[in-house]
Amino acid sequence: MQIIYSTHNLSLPQSIATIGFFDGVHLGHQYLIKQLIAEAQKRQLASVVVTFSDHPANIIHNKRIELLTPLEEKLTLLSKENIDYCIVLPFTKELSALSARTFMEQILKKELNVHALYIGYDNRFGHRLSNKEGFEDYVSYGKECGVEIIEAKALLLKEIEISSSLIRNLLKEGNLSLANKLLGRPYTLVGNVTFGKRIGRTLGYPTANIKPAHQQKVIPSDGVYAVSVRLNGSRYRGMLNIGCRPTIKNGKTKTIEVHILDFQREVYQQDIELVFEKYLRKEIEFKDKKALIEQLQKDEETVRHFFENKKQP
Structure with missing residues (x-):
C-alpha cells in the first residue's frame, strides 16, 4: 500500500x-x-x-x-x-x-x-x-x-451495527470481549515504561508503569486484565491493572501497571505494547495489604489458566 x-x-x-x-x-x-x-x-x-x-x-x-x-x-x-x-x-x-x-x-x-x-x-x-x-x-x-x-x-x-463509537463505549464499560469481537482482534495500547514508586515489589508483584504513547488513545475501563506483553521483539504474559490503586493510594491518581509473569529484568524507559486479552474483574479496595496480596495471587492463577487454555492463532 x-x-x-x-x-x-x-x-x-x-x-x-x-x-x-x-x-x-x-x-x-x-x-x-x-x-x-x-x-x-x-x-x-x-x-x-x-x-x-x-x-x-x-x-x-x-x-x-x-x-x-x-x-x-x-x-x-x-x-x-x-x-x-x-x-x-x-x-x-x-x-x-x-x-x-x-x-x-x-x-x-x-x-x-x-x-x-x-x-x-x-x-x-x-x-x-x-x-x-x-x-x-x-x-x-x-x-x-x-x-x-x-x-x-x-x-x-x-x-x-458495528461502529467505532460503539467499540469505544464497550471498552469504557469493561465489555472487552465484545469490543475485541467487533474489532476482529484484541485491542492494543502502546506506551513507555516510566519510573514508579515500586509499591508492587513490596507486594511480591513488581509492575511496569505505562505512559500511553498517544494522549488521545482510548484507555479501557478500570479493572484487572489478562494481557499479552510485546517487549523488544518478544511476547510475554501479564496481568494488568488500570485504576487508582485504592488500597494503596487512596484513589487519587489513575495508573496503568502491568506485572509480567516469569520476568525479572528492568525495563524502564522502554517501549511496550499491551494486548488486551481478557477482562478479569473490577478494581477493588481491600481492607489491608494482606487481602490485596491474596487477591493478586488469585488473579495470577486466573491469568495463567487463561493463557494455558487459550487457542494460539
Whole structure:
C-alpha cells in the first residue's frame, strides 16, 4: 500500500475509492474494504482508501475525540488490507467547509482520479449543513461529476451495527470481549515504561508503569486484565491493572501497571505494547495489604489458566 499525504500535482491511475476516518479499522471497515478491492480487481482499477489525519470533530466542534487507533496505528492496519493507495488528507476548516458535491468534484475526481466511490451504509461527508444528504443525493452529484456511486453492503454481527463509537463505549464499560469481537482482534495500547514508586515489589508483584504513547488513545475501563506483553521483539504474559490503586493510594491518581509473569529484568524507559486479552474483574479496595496480596495471587492463577487454555492463532 502506498501512503500519500499530499494531493498536489498527484498523478494516480483511475480508481475505485472509499472515504472515511476508519478509527479502529474494525470488522465493518474491513468488510467495506474487501468489497472495494473485489470491485477494483473486477474492473482492473486501483483501490483507494481516503482518510484523514485528524478526527473531524476535533476541527468542526473543537472536541477531543478519543481514538481506537491513532494515525500511525491505523495506517499499519490498513496496510494489511491489500489496498493499492491510502490518501491521508489533513482535516482542516477549509476542507470541512466543502459541500459533498464540491468535495466529490474537486478532490475525488480532479485530484485523485476517482472513477467510482463506495459509500458505507452510514457514511456521510461534506459540510455539516449538508448532513441531511443521503445516498440518492450522492448518486446525483456523482452523475454530474463523472463519479459512479456504489452503495456498500453493511456487516451485522448478531444484529449489531458495528461502529467505532460503539467499540469505544464497550471498552469504557469493561465489555472487552465484545469490543475485541467487533474489532476482529484484541485491542492494543502502546506506551513507555516510566519510573514508579515500586509499591508492587513490596507486594511480591513488581509492575511496569505505562505512559500511553498517544494522549488521545482510548484507555479501557478500570479493572484487572489478562494481557499479552510485546517487549523488544518478544511476547510475554501479564496481568494488568488500570485504576487508582485504592488500597494503596487512596484513589487519587489513575495508573496503568502491568506485572509480567516469569520476568525479572528492568525495563524502564522502554517501549511496550499491551494486548488486551481478557477482562478479569473490577478494581477493588481491600481492607489491608494482606487481602490485596491474596487477591493478586488469585488473579495470577486466573491469568495463567487463561493463557494455558487459550487457542494460539
